[in-house]
Amino acid sequence: MVIEVQGVDKSFRIPEHRIDSIKERVAHPLTSMEYREHRALRNVSFDVRRGEFFGIVGRNGSGKSSLLKILASIYRQDAGRVRVAGRVAPFIELGVGFNVELTARENGVLNGVLMGLTRREALASLDAVLEFAELEDFVDLKLKNYSSGMMVRLAFAIMVQADADIMLIDEVLAVGDAAFAQKCMDVFYEKRRIGRTIVLVTHDMATVQALCHRAMVIDEGQVQYVGRPEDAAIRYYGLNFSDVEPEHAVGAGASVDVQVRVEHARLRDETGEPVEHLTAGAQIELDVVIEAARDLEAPQFLFQVRNADGLGVFEFDRRLDERVPAGQRVRLAGRIENRLVPGRYAVDCWVRQAPDGTGEVVQGLRLFHFVVDGVAPKNGVVSIWTDVEPVVEAVRVP
Amino acid sequence: MSARAEPELRDIPGPSALGGGWRRALELLYLIAVTEFRRTYFGTVFGYLWSVARPLLLFGVLLAVFTQVFRLGSEVPQYPVLLLFNIVLISFFQEATGAAVTSLVAQEGMVRKTQFPRLVIPLSVVLTSLFNLGLNLVVVFVFVLAFGVTPVWTWLLLPLVLVALIVLTIAVSMIVSSLFPRFRDMAIIWTVASTVLFYASPVLYPIEKVPGGLRDLFLLNPIAPLLELARKWVIDPGAPGPLEVVGSAWALLLPLAIYVGICALAVWLFNREAPRIAEAL
Numbered sequence: 001m002v003i004e005v006q007g008v009d010k011s012f013r014i015p016e017h018r019i020d021s022i023k024e025r026v027a028h029p030l031t032s033m034e035y036r037e038h039r040a041l042r043n044v045s046f047d048v049r050r051g052e053f054f055g056i057v058g059r060n061g062s063g064k065s066s067l068l069k070i071l072a073s074i075y076r077q078d079a080g081r082v083r084v085a086g087r088v089a090p091f092i093e094l095g096v097g098f099n100v101e102l103t104a105r106e107n108g109v110l111n112g113v114l115m116g117l118t119r120r121e122a123l124a125s126l127d128a129v130l131e132f133a134e135l136e137d138f139v140d141l142k143l144k145n146y147s148s149g150m151m152v153r154l155a156f157a158i159m160v161q162a163d164a165d166i167m168l169i170d171e172v173l174a175v176g177d178a179a180f181a182q183k184c185m186d187v188f189y190e191k192r193r194i195g196r197t198i199v200l201v202t203h204d205m206a207t208v209q210a211l212c213h214r215a216m217v218i219d220e221g222q223v224q225y226v227g228r229p230e231d232a233a234i235r236y237y238g239l240n241f242s243d244v245e246p247e248h249a250v251g252a253g254a255s256v257d258v259q260v261r262v263e264h265a266r267l268r269d270e271t272g273e274p275v276e277h278l279t280a281g282a283q284i285e286l287d288v289v290i291e292a293a294r295d296l297e298a299p300q301f302l303f304q305v306r307n308a309d310g311l312g313v314f315e316f317d318r319r320l321d322e323r324v325p326a327g328q329r330v331r332l333a334g335r336i337e338n339r340l341v342p343g344r345y346a347v348d349c350w351v352r353q354a355p356d357g358t359g360e361v362v363q364g365l366r367l368f369h370f371v372v373d374g375v376a377p378k379n380g381v382v383s384i385w386t387d388v389e390p391v392v393e394a395v396r397v398p
Numbered sequence: 399m400s401a402r403a404e405p406e407l408r409d410i411p412g413p414s415a416l417g418g419g420w421r422r423a424l425e426l427l428y429l430i431a432v433t434e435f436r437r438t439y440f441g442t443v444f445g446y447l448w449s450v451a452r453p454l455l456l457f458g459v460l461l462a463v464f465t466q467v468f469r470l471g472s473e474v475p476q477y478p479v480l481l482l483f484n485i486v487l488i489s490f491f492q493e494a495t496g497a498a499v500t501s502l503v504a505q506e507g508m509v510r511k512t513q514f515p516r517l518v519i520p521l522s523v524v525l526t527s528l529f530n531l532g533l534n535l536v537v538v539f540v541f542v543l544a545f546g547v548t549p550v551w552t553w554l555l556l557p558l559v560l561v562a563l564i565v566l567t568i569a570v571s572m573i574v575s576s577l578f579p580r581f582r583d584m585a586i587i588w589t590v591a592s593t594v595l596f597y598a599s600p601v602l603y604p605i606e607k608v609p610g611g612l613r614d615l616f617l618l619n620p621i622a623p624l625l626e627l628a629r630k631w632v633i634d635p636g637a638p639g640p641l642e643v644v645g646s647a648w649a650l651l652l653p654l655a656i657y658v659g660i661c662a663l664a665v666w667l668f669n670r671e672a673p674r675i676a677e678a679l
Binding site: 001002004012050069070071072073074075076077081082083084085086087088090092093095096097098099100101102106109110111113114115116118119165 | 404405406408409410413422425429437509674
């Protein structure tokens, strides 16, 4: 066990009418300081084991970031016990402890020390940090002149190079370009391989399913589930559907129960090897096997491919006009034309059941991510074949 | 694979004023103070000269006013050197506490996203000012010698005064910095209070020139006996010490009690606020 959380409560007092100065106090002498008690975390308990990749998922405002800040010793819990083994490197709110008035070099050393390195170690790791962040040319630039993307890259690089026993990471994949997201993934795989403990807060179920050994779902400050990443993803989708799209929600009683399970989902190259990178224009070979956890009546599989901006680029629908009994597997494999521009893509699959043609959603699954290599054009989400050529035309002068 | 010793589970302390390892706290303190000191003069033409030039310029103006206009200077032995010395000492206090007020908010990024002993922030502000004080004291002693003050053994006692002044500065910095995140008036209040303290301390005048009743009031100010001691030990051995000015040892207990009270308040207040600073920002 490297993290042990027992019965943690955390409340914030949110002023209803904030009195910040004497003037306001004088102007409204009778207004008492009214606070609304916001219970961000209620009786939260869980463990993270050594070398584990642990996901925390939840909607916005579910308390997952507060929990991470308590683990990082930035907030103090009101009740409960938190125990941690080893050096912790936090990556919170898309950054580390930056002072934008200082240069990248100064911030690098300062944050290295903040993450538990000595000054000498922090200085020695600076080159590696800048190389990873690809910011060697901007080392003496003040951070206030950095773009937000550059700042995130630098922060992530510092956190990675601090090489702590435990990394606490909040939503790093939500920003940055495809290449950087891929770099983050590479780091995650590497850290996972060498047995570092990582706690990752994210909305991205594909990452959870691809990387995490276990995942926790948290909602309204309470732990809803701790266990298999696939099941956590399903519960997370369940929470989202019940809120956002009630009419498409999972049928009554079915709520977040597991209906289907992803046996495997990947892309293959021509030789049949699984791949995550494609060259632009190269055909996509899909290979997905889904297992029914309970009987499905004429299931429909709607595949959606989204780009890094979350835009649905294309979708296709396949229907199986028969009953799939529990435990049975359905294979969805075949070729897909690839007109995608270079970038990072996510593949979702919505499983629906249509006994009466209503198309009720059984379950949403984030299957996997892939990257189309190459230089993305400035505009456009697909590349379309064209036969347009410029030709100078002789104009007859009257 | 990494061959690391497996650390044991330990309760995490949560954010606090101190705690989390001395080595790291000291390294942070030094790093923040040095970067801040360098940054103040970065990009300026005269660089570190400003550190010394600022009190010297103030000194020049005040010297002109108090020797040419008010004639006070001619009645006090070694007035110019005394004035410079006092300005350098009080400037240290004013500069450090003034910067300390907003220091926790200015370092918001660090406070909100990382764990470290919160006390490091106000301490680093004092340390930055201490670098300035060090440079300025060199200039003071050049003047002291140039104006023909004879070196005496009591010069060796000066560090006592400095330590007492530094401790007071740290305590006040802790108080104002911990109050500011929740009580933003502190910045304005402290600007005014700091100016009042400047005139209510024996900087421009020696304490014995203050009329009796007012003098007792002035002596409540814990900075007053410190400046008087510095004067007696370094510049004018003939000057009355705090004891002679007050009249009795009992009366001297009062500023001492205030001094201790400020320090105790600082420790209590900062300890109370430290765990929640990240939430209040």
